Amino acid sequence: MAEEVKEVKPKKRMTATRAAASIGPMVKEFITSTLQARAEGRQKLAYTFIVCHHEEILRAMDVIPIWTENFAGICGAKRDAERFLQRAESLGLSRSLCTYALCGIGFDQWREELGQMPPDAPWGGQARPDFMISSGQIICDPRSKWYQASQQFMPDVPIYNIDLPYPLFQRDQDHRDVWDYYHKYIVKQLRGLVAFLEEQTGKKMDYDRLRELVDLSDRTWNLIDETYKLRRAVPCPMGTGDAMNTMVPINFMMATEKAYDFFVDLKKELEEKIARGEGEVENERYRLMWGGGLPAWYALNDFNYFNSKGASFPVETTYRMVAPLNEMDIPETRDPIEHLAWRWLGYWTFWYDKAKKRPGSEPDVERLINWIEEYKIDGVVMHEAFSCRSWHVGLIWQLHQLAKIYKPIPIYVMGKDGKREKVYRELPSLILESDIIDITSYSEVDTRNKIDAFIETLESIRANRAA
């Protein structure tokens, strides 16, 4: 077995909001609560993935979700993923696979081999599940393969797979022409999940409770949308660095009062900051969009580095896994399962109509363009994490399309004759390259050199910008 060494602890990232600072203890608490639940054995525990619109079903059945991506992210953020990655590698799995999956598989194998948690497991470790719910989703194959690999070490733990497709964007076709078919299929998938959970828990689904939880999530979705839109303010009261914390209630705590209350508090805090004219950075010079890519969890301090240069991030496409329900064109239904399926389709097709109206646009590019305008963005930063194809394929293409179809920035340069001349430039962009949790792919010096050069680029445009 490879040598298992722990890495150097990172410095704590400074947050701009109280709400973001409260997330660490919150995550720790729910990791600890899964361990406690395991010990008590009263509730069933399920390994599962985020963004599957099934939290309400799990919670209505009193099943505790163990978000395996979250635990891998914690290992990464604590710079303690390498020993689990090495373990997975020594089992014959390649480092070029999803490193969340590798970390989880390495951890599971170790825990199962020992019959207890691996030594110094981050925050007590990841509890053994009673079952695993995987989800086939467009191009993320780890979502169906990861648990199959883990099952080799836990052959007694069953897997249930839900398949959640959505119609892909086609300029010449209205997605509504086909979405009834998709809806029927997804409803069947979710009802299958309910049946599986009923069998595993020995309980019947309480549909009134499910309806209440779905209502709660819907209210939370709208509240998150309203809260995040406050970040349009200049100066911006909260940046992407903090949003990488506040993604926790969005992605791991949906369908809980706690998540709703969290955003009530955050909204209030942002409103107060805006009233005081308080920004994420003291003298905001540049407003950037995190235009794609999961973050390097071990290097969140890079957001502070951007901040130290006067750059704030009012908006990010990553982890904003909600859209305003009142702007979604989805049919009304009182059946909570049917509603979950419609919400799923409404979320993924949210930008389709707008994208069709702009020649050359596509939903992801359309979202970039809309947010560049709404949040008054000066430049786009993306992170290409080598091990996750699902989120990262097409990022460069999006930037290309953006440069092609979005209005350029007018700037002045000194012409040949010594006179000022107006020329046009595309919105500057920066691509950072490393990984979500594999720290060996990251170089702080290189990353910061790139950031420095990008800031100089922004400054050059700012200094020469024509009205």
Next chain:
Amino acid sequence: MGYVLGIDIGSAYSKGIALGDQGTVDSSVCPSGGDLKLTAERVKEELSFRNGISAHDIMRTVATGYGARSVIFADEVRSDVACHAKGVSSLLPTVKTVIDVGDLYTKVLRIDRNGGVHNFLLSGKCAGGSGRILQVIARVLRVKVEEIGEMSLKSKKRVDFNTGCAVFSESEAISRISEGVTKEDLLAGLHRALAAQINSLVERIGVEPDVAMVGGGARDLGLVKALEEIRGHAILVPAEPHLTAALGAAIIGREQLKKKIES
């Protein structure tokens, strides 16, 4: 106004430019070695000694490059992206796209005639696609790195080089030589493979003519020609392409000094 120094501490070589009132006075190049602070001092001393520049004649020093922070006597550190842009625009004002082939990275910059950077892209973290591969192969073939450009142009039958990886290229070169492939054909194949990698980076950011190549890699005529062949247009190369970042640093320093005096 005295002298301004531009010092570019690269991962393989360190370069310095002394800029006087009438333009460049002198330049200096030496291997970076392990002690970057000492190397920076050495570059400064060489420029000073050769040109009789005393310490108080040096009005400003701007450092750049991988080891810029080791230039402890610098007044300012600027990114090599900004310095290349400034240096190239002063030498070739029509250039809008700059390809810098350095030892560690290849960078592509979109610039304006004033040396403002509008966008840039760096090659990935590994040395594939950077100039490092040229040094590796020169060592394997026991030829000087300065000679490989001319040699590759004499190729009669370019081999297809399968890898863009700096490490694998070494073993591939050895096995090709043992198969009887000539050094010239091997180098032509290597240049083609490297140029293809650079071109994909160039395509990612998009090209606006004129295009220039700078950095140590631009001294390799074989590489420049290979990229011209792939892209189908001429690529401009300044007389001393490895010095553009140091030159740009010095020009930035001079502009700052001028502003200070005027204000």
